[in-house]
Amino acid sequence: MAKATQTKQDPARKHPVLRHAPLALIVLVAAIGAFTLRDYLSFDTLRDNREALLAFRDTHFVVMVAGFVAIYFTIVAFSLPGAAVASVTGGFLFGIIWGTTFNVIAASLGATAIFQAARMGLGKSLAARMDASEGTLKRIKDGLNQNEISVLFLLRLVPAVPFFVANLLPALVGVKFRNFVLTTFVGIIPGALVFTWIGVGLGEVFDRGGSPDLSLLWEPQVIGPLLALSALAALPILIKAVRGKKDI
Template identity: 70%
Template sequence: MTDMTSPQPAPDAKPGLTRHLPLLTILVVAVIGYFTLRDYITFDTLRDNRELLLGWRDSNYALVALSFVGIYVLIVAFSLPGAAVASVTGGFLFGLAAGTGLNVLAATIGATAIFLAARWGLGASLTARLEASEGTIKRLKDGLRENEISVLLLLRLVPAVPFFVANLLPALVGVKFRNFVWTTALGIIPGGLVFTWIGVGLGEVFDRGESPDLSLLWEPHIIGPLLGLSALAALPMVIKAVRGKPGV
């Protein structure tokens, strides 16, 4: 007869490890990609293959557009080097309107993949701890929940926030999935427009024997509107804070 009182294996041990595999895979591929791809996904590579790429685009626009989105999704999802090159390439191959649309679509899908990988693994346990927390942690958690939309938009609009941080942090603190997706798609449009616009004029830059100057992003006429949008996103939080003060 089987001893029903004997210790049984912990049923959640293997599933718990399995939950972390997607995020671990992303981290491993990101490290490998950093050392193996950073010298290949460059503007020099784009310059050397410009005629080939333009020929492919002209002969099969839909297939090239689909391939571009797929490659861009992989770059973002695995945090591989070359996201800026990919964004500029979108403008170079497809123009401002279509290029911006494809760039935003691909970046949003890639960001969502990272979000889900982190949420499924580390994010699930961390969110559970935050839900059970008290004191300062609880106040921070409640503040985030009350201002979730504004915080998510700020993460996208403030140029100083790395893209992978804006993908991982929301997953780890338990923001709503639908809010993450739509704020990502909306929040990356301004920056996406700038990168795509640079790509539209890339042919002329190559003809002069130069490389695109991404420092343009920090010019006053570019950074000013982005900071203005950031201030607008933060405005609801400021209003709530002011209204919450006694006597206001």
């Protein structure tokens, strides 16, 4: 009876293809989107449609919010081009406070979706193999498990780490779901503030015939605090290493 119940509750175990289907779908859509959407999810498109977007926001605010979050969620969940454009658009349409809020919510939901898809299939089997392995691979896995919060915050705070890598890598090494969600939501806030801030002044940039300067992220006054937060996130790992509790 127990065996039959377990099989009934976990059909993906009987049909392994089902476990990999969500991630396979994401990879397929991401590949198609990389070639077909790059010219549409751009600042030029935003510039050409800004008056219509602002007018629709003023008359249908709730619908605009729902549509924006849904589009941003889809971009992140399927690793489509245009995440930076979406983040800046949030500031352009909704201002610094609400723009940051909607950006963080949409990006966190999208990241969680791709994390779950990867963990359900490839991540589940890969994590099991790492647990069963010996030597260096096992030590790396154990080190990550001991420092999940710190490592996940580092992945979010270091600008050089691509967002999709920070979504997939944790799933492939079997981190806890709650830790991923927490560090994603909190860890992307600093970067979201920067992109939203750029978007707030986007109207003036368009009026001058220019394009938003995303290189602002690498200015000392911006990158400095982000690196300081990264160092703070890495501090517990360094302390453990110095004390000899865990060599990572």
